[in-house]
Amino acid sequence: MSTFFDVAEQHPDRLAVLAPDGTAATFGELAARANRLTHALRRLGLGEGDGVVAIVHNGLPYFELLFATLQAGMYFTPVNYRSSPAEIAYVVENSGARVVVADAxxxxxxxxxxxxxxxxxxxxWGDYASWGEDEPSTAPEPRTAGQTMLYTSGTTxxxxxxxxxxxxxPPSLHPIHRDLMAMFGVEPGPGVHLVACPLYHAAPGSFAVNAMHLxxxxxxxxxxxxExxxxxxxxxxVTGTHLVPTMxxxxxxxxxxxxRRYDLSSLVSVIHGAAPCPREVKERMIRWLGPVVHEYYGASEGLICGVTASEWLAAPGTVGRPLTGVRLKxxxxxxxxxxxxxxxxxxxxSAHTAIDYLxxxxxxxxxxxxxxxxxxDFGYRxxxxxxxxLDRRTDLxxxxxxxxxxxxxEARLLSHPDVADAAVIGEPDEEWGQRVVAVVEPVPGVAxxxxxxxxxxxxxxxxxxxxxxxxxxxxxxxLPRTESGKMMRRTLRKT
Known part of the structure; x- marks a missing residue:
């Protein structure tokens, strides 16, 4: 089974990452930098089970640190770069991180x-750019799989x-990820994955890394x-990307x-999830891009379901059937x-959901x-x-x-031409228990x-x-949404 490290050996000159500022790295260059960082981490005394926290924008350091830890049996924890110093300190302490890397x-x-x-x-702070430059670029021995340890959104x-x-x-692409990518038409070989969301979120980071493993x-x-x-x-x-319904x-x-100005015919897989997608919005996306708009259902705790565009059209509104190896009740x-x-x-x-909350x-x-x-989550089969x-149980x-x-x-409101975004919450009502309240973001120019x-x-x-x-x-x-498209209802309820 192919991994990023195999690709780096077999195709060292293939482009691995093109950052927003124009800096780039081939698979060979990225692997060499990751190797040096792995050696540098071990020189600091880190071993299997230790953690590294990164608070960085989308760029090369994210992948350098990710692959350095993924081949060293360490935990990699990316953190929202909009977090406050107190929130960052909490994650560092709670995770037991031994090293922290942050943008200046x-x-x-x-x-x-x-x-x-x-x-x-x-x-x-030490200089990240020069850290590990004196270490060897050879692969570490032994090379054992690490994990990304994400923090839940903290809605409660x-x-x-x-x-x-x-x-x-050894590091590998988990079978459930490999099968989901194949279901969505993402195959091993050359391809281009566009990262339009912050990498510190579970899905954007996961799908980007899965694509690079391929x-x-x-x-x-x-x-x-x-645009x-x-x-x-x-x-x-671009052949594939991960987007969210607000996008x-x-x-x-x-x-x-x-x-109509742009040629989008290269796309074979536009993957979405993370938040409910109104049926009308998805139907319009499929009419525009063709049967390449695929959907998964899952959380930081694990993947659950997947559905291709053609399957969804046969059962509109579904998030799919359980993936291979997943049991659902x-x-x-x-x-x-x-x-x-x-x-x-x-x-x-599933084997992928064997987790604990640290x-x-x-x-x-x-x-x-x-x-x-x-x-x-609340729903039916x-x-x-x-x-x-149907919704999160706490949002009912x-x-x-x-x-x-x-x-x-919310789906009905979003179908109105004057609505840019909408959220619906419950408000206490003496007679009915709760009443329905809509918080609406009008489109520009609409009062x-x-x-x-x-x-x-x-x-x-x-x-x-x-x-x-x-x-x-x-x-x-x-409206207060995370970059992954999730509505921050707790914030709305406080206002």
């Missing part, structure tokens, strides 16, 4: 009591590290821009003549398994039921095995004893006023039951 603009605000290196000059309380046991075996080059963006994405696809003949929405908002509040068609909490199990046995226990784990998501609105799913209402609220209410009532139509519309210039 981040390093200047952090005071950490571990060996630390800065990408760019920072007083009190402080984030927790999702930790998997080390295999002790021999594909990674072209990086420093921030998403709808720039199209331009880069044409310029670099789809912004791309579809481009004028028709702009969308849906239960009621008492833990009893429900029959097909009945909504409940989704539980899943330092939080209580959370680990609450998320487990025997071999199964849950991330709190039809008699053909297709899984359909209970009004008058009836379950209301925000994602359904968020009573007239828009009336139009949106009529738009909702045309397709949704009356009790699902928001009782109030609030308007904002920008």
């Amino acid at each position: 603009d981040i390093a200047r605000g952090c005071d950490l009591d571990v060996p630390r290196f800065s990408v760019g000059a920072t007083e009190g 309380g402080r984030p927790k590290g999702v930790r998997r046991a080390l295999s002790g075996k 021999g594909h080059s990674a072209v990086l963006m420093d921030r998403f821009d709808a 720039e994405t199209l331009r880069l696809v044409e310029e670099h003949q 789809f929405h912004r791309m579809l908002r481009l004028p028709e003549d702009v969308r 849906i239960t009621d509040d008492d833990g009893a398994e429900l029959p097909d068609g009945e909504p409940g909490t989704i539980w899943f199990s 330092g939080d046995p209580g959370k680990t226990a609450a998320a487990r039921s025997g071999e199964f784990i849950t991330v709190g 039809d008699d053909a095995g297709h899984v359909f998501l 609105i209970l009004s008058g004893g009836v379950n209301i799913y925000p994602a359904e209402i 968020g006023d009573d007239a828009l609220a009336v139009r949106l209410a009529e738009h909702c009532r045309a397709e949704l039951a009356g009790f699902k139509t928001p009782k109030r519309f609030d308007f904002t210039d920008r």
Whole structure:
């Protein structure tokens, strides 16, 4: 089975990474730098099971550190570069990291009591660029697989590290990732993967690395821009990318003549997940790009389902069937398994989901039921095995004893031409328990006023039951989403 390290030996001159600032590295150059860093980490006393934290923007250092740790049996933890110094210090302490690497603009605000290196000059930090330059570029011996240890989004309380046991075996592309890439038409050999999202997020980083294990080059963006994405696809003949539904929405908002301006025929796989995608948005993307828009369902805790564009068109709205080796069950509040068609909490199990939440046995226990784990998603499975998501259990609105799913209402709002983004939350109501409230980001040039609220209410009532139509519309210039497209509902509920 091919890995990045095999590609580096067989095709050392093939482009591996093109960074947003124009710097680039071939597979051979990237592997040599990773080897030096592995030796440098070991010289600092790090061994198997030790951790490295990186707070860096999309660029070469991310991949250099990732591959250095992935061949040394170490844990690599990328952190959101928008995190505060206190949040960074928490992850460093909680993870037990032995080394920290940060971009200079981040390093200047952090005071950490571990060996630390800065990408760019920072007083009190070592120079990342020269770190390890005297070490050999040869592969380390032994070469054992490390893991990426991500921290959950922290939608309830402080984030927790999702930790998997080390295999002790040589690095490899996990079969569940290999099979998913093959399902989506991503095959070993030359190819170009466009990274339009921050690499510190689970999915963008994972799919970029998976593509590189298969021999594909990674072209990086420093921030998403709808038209720039199209331009880069044409310029670099991009074959695959990972996007999120909010990006789809912004791309579809481009004028028709702009969308037609670029040749996108090189695309064979536009992968999305991380957040619910409104049915109309996905249908429009498939009509535009063709049957190359594929979807997965999973979390930092593991992959669960996958569905190709053609399969989705046959069962619109599904997130697919469980992947090979994944078992799935849906239960009621008492833990009893429900029959097909009945909504409940989704539980899943596979070799890839053997995780613990670092330092939080209580959370680990609450998320487990025997071999199964849950991330709190709510949905159902039809008699053909297709899984359909309804919402996160914590996002459900209970009004008058009836379950209301925000994602359904948000999808309807997003289909209105005056809406750039929308979020639906529950608000306490003395009579009904909760009432439905919509927070809407109008498109530029559209006023968020009573007239828009009336139009949106009529738009909702045309397709949704009356009790699902928001009782109030609030308007904002920008809704709080993570770069992976997840709505930060906790922030909305505080406002």
